Amino acid sequence: MAKVPDILGTIFIRMPTMQERSMRGFLLEGVGILAVLYLEAVITSLLAKPLPMDRLSMETLACAISKGLGEREAAELCIAGTWPLLESPQTHQLARALLPLGIITPQFIGQVLKWASSPTENLHVTGTAFISQLVCDPVIEEQKLLKAVLFLLHQRARDPNNLVQQMAARGLGNIMYSAPEQLKKHQKAILETLFQASFVPSRAEIMEEGMWALTCIFKHLGTDAGSLVEDAVVHVRSFFNHDNDGLCAVAFSFFGALAGCMRKRQAFYKRQVRQSLETLLLHLEDPNPQVAKECRTTLGLCCPYLSLRRVQAALAFHIQGSEQGKQEQLLRDICRHLASLWNMLPPGVVDR
Incomplete structure (x- = not known):
């Protein structure tokens, strides 16, 4: 293409x-x-x-x-x-x-849906890719085609072709742009399919696409996210130290997005943040700048759950900086603030 x-x-x-x-x-x-x-x-x-x-x-x-x-x-x-x-x-x-x-008429979309189900691989991939982007357009909802598109994307999410799986995950995430109200109606099925794409071991590209889609959806749902939010927190933490930098970065972003869904689960999320604090602090110095940036942002979102206002202020001050000098100053500031909260640190952090 x-x-x-x-x-x-x-x-x-x-x-x-x-x-x-x-x-x-x-x-x-x-x-x-x-x-x-x-x-x-x-x-x-x-x-x-x-x-x-x-x-x-x-x-x-x-x-x-x-x-x-x-x-x-x-x-x-x-x-x-x-x-x-x-x-x-x-x-x-x-x-x-x-x-x-x-x-973009019903006839045209019907033709593209046929491409996505074609035995010809090129048409199969092209049709799915087109639908995954077209689903951003409100015309899908206006022309009452969302049900057919959703059915196709759920099917393609289990396709043997890896690229098709990736495009299907992207399409499910894009539904929030064209039909946010319908997203709530179909929330359970969409989240279950994206959980499958994100957390069942497969190619890194598919898992990363699934987690980016989940990040966007949970940000949109907020406190209406439902009980699956706890499963998401537990699953995503396992990617914090992943060898693949892309998965590591999106995992931090996802974990931070989940902070906005926890009004009714503050005690649960607080425990998860405390258990993750050591990893978050270590990745502030990650050699990959994107991972370090996502980690800084996420730690800032998590700080209110531990009443770390001074740490949050330090992160807010340094959040735009990516130069090594600014990173080192950020770490010094955070360590100084945490030292005054010695008893709040999880076992092992102080020793490092």
């Missing part, structure tokens, strides 16, 4: 030099084939061309939509006056905003 803009660029370079109409037709046919597999990338690349769109761009975009969506949809866009709007510099941005409303 990343090579689509380069391929289209090569086609644009060659097309003006083609004297024979049939040869130009072959090039347009090539764009059509690309559109079948990577429709979103093709349309995005074409719309990103400098204003105003030239005739060759318009022909190529029309061909891509025709091949990807069908002749009828392309004709309807023509009748609606989409092409003149795209050609004019004054109305191009308006047309770009309106175009998705014209092409």
Whole structure:
């Protein structure tokens, strides 16, 4: 998919030099084939061309939509006056905003759902990836397609293809952007599927994607998160010292997000924070800057549960700093504040 803009660029370079109409037709046919597999990338690349769109761009975009969506949809866009709007510099941005409303139809989404269930691997992956991003759009909820999309994503989360599993986890997390109220309605099923993706050992990319999705969802749910929040706290702590830096970073971020869900479970979370304090302090000096940053943020969110206001203030002061000098000063400040709270430290921290 990343090579689509380069391929289209090569086609644009060659097309003006083609004297024979049939040869130009072959090039347009090539764009059509690309559109079948990577429709979103093709349309995005074409719309990103400098204003105003030239005739060759318009022909190529029309061909891509025709091949990807069908002749009828392309004709309807023509009748609606989409092409003149795209050609004019004054109305191009308006047309770009309106175009998705014209092409993201129930028929189109139904076609993409078929791609996601296709035995052809390219269509299978492309369809799932498209749905995982399309689910951010409120049009899914407006056109009452959420139920079908959810069913597909739950299925694809158990797909043998690792990339499809990863895209399915991303899609389930993105539902909060398009249908936050429906997220609460389907909360149990979504969380259970994402728990499976995040905490059942598999490829690191799938687990990381699942935990990022859970982080966003629990932030949104807050105190309405339900009983699964305790399981999430226990599970995520096991990733604090993971060899994979990506998993380690998202685990700290997730643990911090859960702090906002604990109004009815403060005693439980306080125990978990105390048991994690040693690890949190050690990772403030993690060699990976992203892990250290997430750890600093999370420790700041956890401090209120241990009444560590001075530590929280030190973290807030240093939170934007990533230079080594600032990290060292942060550690000195935290150690000084913790020294005054000797009895609150878990066994073993003082010895280190």
